[in-house]
């Protein structure tokens with residue numbers, strides 16, 4: 001709701017809907033009532049609108065968009081009501097003014113903001129556009145280029161930038177409310193016409209058409225299949241071409257298109273899923289509500305390879321004092337140089353911002369080869385390469401050297417956390433922290449608890465994720481954890497499709513058209529084919545430990561494709577060697593082009609193994625890759641490795657390039673319909689009975705049998721039925 005209070009001349013309307021004063025139906029009604037009350041009271045000469053608890057408003061209540069009585073519709077007329085008031089209305093912006101919150105402020109005649117406030121129109125990030133006349137008022141206030149940038153990217157801008165753009169009239173360091181009341185008193189009686197944005201023309205550009213055409217190309221390029229940025233653009237273009245009222249009509253039409261699009265629903269689901277995973281729980285009953293994190297005053301990173309360098313960079317950016325350790329001076333110096341390059345780059349990006357990076361001070365970032373320097377750290381992140389024996393040796397050492405309460409994290413993408421923990425005297429303090437490369441860029445942190453990991457350790461790792469500005473997702477211990485375990489069947493299907501007749505570029509194209517930034521073969525080339533090869537050799541699937549006489553295309557009675565191994569045997573490791581599934585301009589090159597050698601190689605391979613080449617259509621490519629990945633997701637949920645489908649979706653969106661506007665793999669499955677996913681898996685499984693990844697999981701079958709319930713109910717069926725699965 002909103003509280004109304006009357007001072008001697010200025011009426012105060014305070015938006016109240018904790019925690020972020022989202023504009024629910026009740027808030028909007030109270031705002032409208034307050035405005036009408038102020039208008040009717042002759043002793044009120046001006047109005048000030050602010051938000052409770054130091055936050056103006058985070059915009060429309062996002063949950064309202066998916067409720068049967070959608071709440072957004074009433075906001076535009078209220079913004080108009082504010083603007084048409086005959087008494088000056090001042091917005092006092094503290095904390096955030098986002099989306100509908102900023103649109104309310106744009107209806108006000110004056111805007112005053114606190115230094116630390118942030119403003120933005122982030123509707124595009126939840127699949128919408130600023131549908132309360134914001135696409136028409138903002139360009140009139142700050143010009144088309146700046147408005148377009150804010151509306152099509154959704155970025156939040158600090159008050160200082162808002163002042164430069166002319167979005168606010170004044171910024172203050174002290175009490176914003178008092179300053180706003182002073183301003184309101186000062187402007188009483190001044191003409192309001194020039195302050196009404198709907199009456200202003202959109203500032204002209206000498207080359208508006210050319211500017212807009214160029215901007216549209218950029219918007220489309222960045223949108224990557226997402227509808228909202230382009231429709232945001234169209235709404236702003238309408239502001240440049242039509243009078244205000246007609247622009248508003250166009251904005252409403254476009255808003256309706258987005259509101260009813262599946263993309264908006266997917267993006268709003270993703271917004272809440274990211275917040276839901278913060279409330280972690282484990283099958284043993286530990287949870288966020290009862291576990292408290294321990295403070296991390298000093299940390300250490302072991303290993304300064306690619307991952308270690310990125311992790312050091314994240315910790316320095318989070319302002320955590322740090323010891324970086326390597327095994328010898330040569331590697332230490334190499335690592336230190338690379339870390340410094342990364343940190344210099346980060347410092348440049350932050351230049352002019354409020355924060356600076358303090359990385360030349362040895363008290364904050366120390367490089368060493370001496371394990372003894374780790375005695376006083378609160379947390380260690382081991383980031384050496386994926387070798388169990390090496391990791392165990394390091395953890396054994398850590399267990400002796402580190403202080404008793406120190407949290408011992410291992411950065412691994414697949415190895416068994418319990419086995420690593422078995423090398424220490426404190427297995428309750430051992431936890432997996434799976435960073436994604438480049439670690440200082442990627443938002444995901446998969447946090448893996450082992451059999452003995454304490455709730456405090458999980459809470460501390462989650463707190464660390466927050467400090468590093470990452471999305472932490474707590475999952476159980478199994479080979480590949482959640483992300484990579486779901487990735488295995490996806491990659492496997494992609495390779496099987498090549499065996500059967502497809503080409504890398506055809507498979508990649510289908511998945512890139514779906515919305516992945518990069519298809520499976522381009523991704524494998526980027527990551528390096530040798531990584532998987534080493535792992536398969538360690539598992540005895542290929543290489544010298546493979547028993548003589550093992551059939552080339554079978555392992556443990558299941559279908560196996562030796563194609564990736566054969567490529568590695570030819571020295572084709574991907575981008576790093578200039579050849580992989582594609583060819584590149586040089587070793588380390590980035591431009592993938594189809595390689596005639598590979599086509600020839602595939603054709604010979606099929607001849608050797610008696611495989612009849614067939615045409616594989618786009619539907620089959622998409623379904624076999626995605627449904628096998630989703631199928632593994634259902635198995636993961638049934639085993640209790642993740643506590644809900646949101647966890648899997650957040651992992652895929654933030655760590656694996658899954659298109660956010662499709663909401664994550666499990667959300668996508670719910671939109672396709674579980675009966676269809678099941679029927680297709682059954683069909684493909686019958687055609688490929690030796691591929692376990694295509695055999696529908698018991699949990700998926702169960703959900704279809706109980707009538708395809710909505711995603712948020714899935715887990716309830718699991719707890720009732722798990723004994724039967």
Ligand SMILES: CCCCCCCCCCCCC/C=C/C(=O)SCCNC(=O)CCNC(=O)[C@H](O)C(C)(C)COP(=O)(O)OP(=O)(O)OC[C@H]1O[C@@H](n2cnc3c(N)ncnc32)[C@H](O)[C@@H]1OP(=O)(O)O
Nearest residue numbers: 022058059060061062070072073075099100122131132275
């Ligand atoms: C048929 C009818 C239609 C008619 C159509 C015709 C006309 C159409 C007119 C429609 C007009 C509508 C136009 C307006 C649209 C909007 O305003 S959309 C919303 C835009 N705002 C946002 O996207 C902001 C989202 N929030 C954030 O970015 C962050 O939450 C924050 C505000 C920056 C705060 O961050 P932080 O401090 O990290 O806290 P969080 O954990 O993220 O959030 C705290 C809790 O608050 C919940 N929450 C946040 N914002 C909203 C919101 N806008 N609505 C609902 N809930 C919100 C968040 O989920 C957290 O809660 P928990 O999940 O319970 O933890």
